[in-house]
Amino acid sequence: MALIAYIPARAGSKRVPRKNVKRLGGKPVICHVIEAIQKSGVAETVAVSTDDPGIKRIAEAAGALVLDLRDPKFSDDHTTLMELLKKDIPRYLRALGMKGTGTTVLFALATAALVDAGTYQKAHREFLKKMASVLVATTKFSHSPYRALVQSPHGRWKPLFPKELLTFSQKLPQAQVDAGLFYFLDYARLVRHGGHWFNVKQGLNCYSVPDSLAVDVDTPEDWLTLERKYKALHGSGS
Numbered sequence: 001m002a003l004i005a006y007i008p009a010r011a012g013s014k015r016v017p018r019k020n021v022k023r024l025g026g027k028p029v030i031c032h033v034i035e036a037i038q039k040s041g042v043a044e045t046v047a048v049s050t051d052d053p054g055i056k057r058i059a060e061a062a063g064a065l066v067l068d069l070r071d072p073k074f075s076d077d078h079t080t081l082m083e084l085l086k087k088d089i090p091r092y093l094r095a096l097g098m099k100g101t102g103t104t105v106l107f108a109l110a111t112a113a114l115v116d117a118g119t120y121q122k123a124h125r126e127f128l129k130k131m132a133s134v135l136v137a138t139t140k141f142s143h144s145p146y147r148a149l150v151q152s153p154h155g156r157w158k159p160l161f162p163k164e165l166l167t168f169s170q171k172l173p174q175a176q177v178d179a180g181l182f183y184f185l186d187y188a189r190l191v192r193h194g195g196h197w198f199n200v201k202q203g204l205n206c207y208s209v210p211d212s213l214a215v216d217v218d219t220p221e222d223w224l225t226l227e228r229k230y231k232a233l234h235g236s237g238s
Contacts, residue, residue: 001128002098005043005106006089007033009059010075011052015219020110021055022223024230030055032113034062040117042124043106047092049084051075067095081107081183081197085190093187103187111217112181114229115209120182123207127184132205134197135184138176139214146172176206180216 009020009030021028030048037046048059051070059066074088089105104127106120115137127135146167148160159165164172183197184207193200212233215226 001102001104003043003104003106003124004089004092004096004098005037005046005108006084006092007046007048007059007064007108007110008084008088009048009050009052009055009110010070010079011050011055012075012077014077016217016223019217019223020050021058024113024227025234028058029113029226030059030110031062033108033110033115034059034064036113036115036117037106037108037120038063040120040124042120045092045096048110049088049092065092065095067091082190085185085187089187100191101188105185105187105190106182107185108182109180109216111215111226113226114213114215114233115181119209119213123182124184126205126207130203130205132184132203133186133189133193133200134203135205135207136198137179137181137183137209137214138206139179139209139211141175141177144169144172145175145177176208178216179209179214181209181214 007030011018013019016022020030024032034046037043046064048064048066049070050056050059050066051072056066056069070088074083093100093103123135123137146161146164149157150160151157190197190200198204212229215222215229217223217226
């Protein structure tokens with residue numbers, strides 16, 4: 001099965017400006033991701049899709065394939081994984097002469113800098129073993145989500161799962177959360193699927209990663225967490 005790694009890296013992050021090329025450990029964060037995937041050997045090509053000439057130059061210097069700048073209508077805060085899968089990835093497949101059928105896409109976030117080559121290799125083997133449509137990198141909740149409280153528009157708080165409040169913790173279902181790192185996707189199955197990727201019927205599987213690797217960078221506080229975890233893993237500053 002052919003496999004292409006695809007890293008979306010738009011320039012317009014508002015809460016963490018230019019987070020996809022912010023320096024971590026002495027180099028742009030996206031370079032850590034490109035290099036780990038290259039080292040893993042799971043992908044025939046590492047592609048980066050961006051709307052920014054500066055990011056394009058950085059990614060190409062790291063050995064990634066970058067085509068023309070991404071269409072602005074697929075580069076805003078509301079663009080989804082499924083939109084990129086259906087509207088942007090096809091141009092990379094055409095450029096590489098790859099067919100959608102039988103193609104796996106490793107969809108990796110540009111800030112997934114803590115994921116090493118071995119993790120990609122193990123997750124890919126799990127994807128093939130499970131014959132999954134989607135294998136998403138996940139991590140455990142620090143507390144069970146079945147104990148969550150939510151606030152109403154009127155400011156009042158109530159249980160999110162009131163029926164589960166009297167259930168002993170050890171009897172609650174296992175729960176994982178998207179770690180904000182990577183997804184292995186069966187391209188043809190996902191393109192045929194009309195809804196959100198987590199509703200795909202042919203097989204959604206989780207690949208659990210340790211908390212030491214899991215950082216979904218959306219806020220300045222998340223970036224500080226990424227730096228802290230990077231230092232803990234590598235024993236160096238950023």
